[in-house]
Amino acid sequence: GQNIDQPTEMTATEGAIVQINCTYQTSGFNGLFWYQQHAGEAPTFLSYNVLDGLEEKGRFSSFLSRSKGYSYLLLKELQMKDSASYLCAVRDQDDYKLSFGAGTTVTVRA
Amino acid sequence: DAGVTQSPTHLIKTRGQQVTLRCSPKSGHDTVSWYQQALGQGPQFIFQYYEEEERQRGNFPDRFSGHQFPNYSSELNVNALLLGDSALYLCASSLRLGGKETQYFGPGTRLLVL
Numbered sequence: 001g002q003n004i005d006q007p008t009e010m011t012a013t014e015g016a017i018v019q020i021n022c023t024y025q026t027s028g029f030n031g032l033f034w035y036q037q038h039a040g041e042a043p044t045f046l047s048y049n050v051l052d053g054l055e056e057k058g059r060f061s062s063f064l065s066r067s068k069g070y071s072y073l074l075l076k077e078l079q080m081k082d083s084a085s086y087l088c089a090v091r092d093q094d095d096y097k098l099s100f101g102a103g104t105t106v107t108v109r110a
Numbered sequence: 111d112a113g114v115t116q117s118p119t120h121l122i123k124t125r126g127q128q129v130t131l132r133c134s135p136k137s138g139h140d141t142v143s144w145y146q147q148a149l150g151q152g153p154q155f156i157f158q159y160y161e162e163e164e165r166q167r168g169n170f171p172d173r174f175s176g177h178q179f180p181n182y183s184s185e186l187n188v189n190a191l192l193l194g195d196s197a198l199y200l201c202a203s204s205l206r207l208g209g210k211e212t213q214y215f216g217p218g219t220r221l222l223v224l
Contacts, residue, residue: 042200042215043153087152096166097143098213100152
């Protein structure tokens with residue numbers, strides 16, 4: 001199985017930048033995903049990394065280092081609507097399921 | 111383009127009862143996965159269906175069973191409900207493309223067992 005660790009909570013100010021770290025341990029690796037989940041709603045897909053490096057998509061960027069078992073999600077120019085839980089998920093080699101961390105609750109303050 | 115849909119949105123059952131949850135995948139998707147999400151936790155994988163067969167199963171008892179139909183829609187059945195089965199049940203659909211497969215989630219069914 002996988003051990004996926006991410007901080008429980010983070011707080012930041014509107015307009016600022018927040019970095020959410022995720023570490024994982026897996027016997028094989030076939031991709032890391034970030035999802036955003038607002039309270040009471042379903043997770044929505046944000047990003048996918050399978051190779052090392054940075055993937056940028058608007059205000060959100062995701063980084064992966066496979067050798068370190070490490071990823072981060074960077075949220076820039078924070079807006080109030082970014083207040084949500086952010087889920088890190090890993091797929092093993094030859095695996096179909098996603099294994100999720102417990103999620104990081106980000107609170108954006110005015 | 112319709113996304114993933116699930117029904118019902120909310121459900122209240124009592125211990126020992128049985129429940130059936132339904133999912134229609136995103137248009138063009140052929141694979142359906144089911145997850146259970148307890149409050150404050152990440153989703154936990156129950157099983158995945160592809161070509162009407164259960165392709166992979168997580169650590170859930172046999173009380174949890176499923177089915178996929180020829181039109182790719184799917185059902186999740188839970189028998190002999192326990193209080194601990196109270197959770198948000200999420201369906202995710204995907205299409206395998208050269209190994210890059212992204213799962214898209216439906217709105218979920220919130221199940222309360224009393």
